[in-house]
Amino acid sequence: MNNQIGLITKVMLASAVISVGIKYALPYVPIPATDANALAIVLFPTLVTMGVLGYRFIRSETKIRNS
Numbered sequence: 001m002n003n004q005i006g007l008i009t010k011v012m013l014a015s016a017v018i019s020v021g022i023k024y025a026l027p028y029v030p031i032p033a034t035d036a037n038a039l040a041i042v043l044f045p046t047l048v049t050m051g052v053l054g055y056r057f058i059r060s061e062t063k064i065r066n067s
Contacts, residue, residue, distance in 0.1 A: 031037055
């Protein structure tokens, strides 16, 4: 139970840090408003999630075959 609470706390803390960074730091970063940048910003989280889940799937398949 404590492990789950610790994980939830870490995720919430990381989310808060990222939110503060987006709100206060990113307005000073000059990113041009182009179609390519908008597409990259929209697709990047999906591609990262796909990569992480794909990696985990491949690792789980490898563990099953080696057992």
